[in-house]
Amino acid sequence: IPMSIGITRYSAKKFAIINLFSAWCWSGATMVLAWYFGEEIWSGLRLIEQHxxxxxxxxxxxxxxxxxxxxxxxxxxxxxxxxxxxxxxxxx
Incomplete structure (x- = not known):
């Protein structure tokens, strides 16, 4: 993505803001999914550890x-x- 934004000649400030918001979105989505499916993830890891x-x-x-x-x-x-x-x- 940084390469494509560089090609389109975005300003560094605009890129940093877009990158910050996208990082927040990705981390938020990851945290919500980990919180919601946390127990299933751990049970899957225990199953993998056993087999x-x-x-x-x-x-x-x-x-x-x-x-x-x-x-x-x-x-x-x-x-x-x-x-x-x-x-x-x-x-x-």
């Missing part, structure tokens, strides 16, 4: 999905770049 061995395949599956997703995104961007470069060379 830690289930975490290994779950974490492995999540990592596999992330790597697969990022590889797909990389291929998409590389193909887009290749097509763009080829179209530039055919026009010139």
């Amino acid at each position: 830690w061995y289930f975490a290994i395949p779950i974490i492995g599956g999540i990592l596999y999905l992330f790597f697969r997703l990022f590889k797909r995104m990389e291929n998409h961007f590389m193909n887009s770049r290749k097509e763009r470069d080829e179209s530039k060379t055919t026009r010139s």
Whole structure:
């Protein structure tokens, strides 16, 4: 977000104010959710602590999905770049 605000040439003061309010919103939402679901979070952590061995395949599956997703995104961007470069060379 700071990069996008810098590109749009916001003043530093305006950016700081927007950033402050967004930080308050995020922290407020996080605190309310933690307060409301606090007991459920703790019971979930106790369950995970008792059955830690289930975490290994779950974490492995999540990592596999992330790597697969990022590889797909990389291929998409590389193909887009290749097509763009080829179209530039055919026009010139």
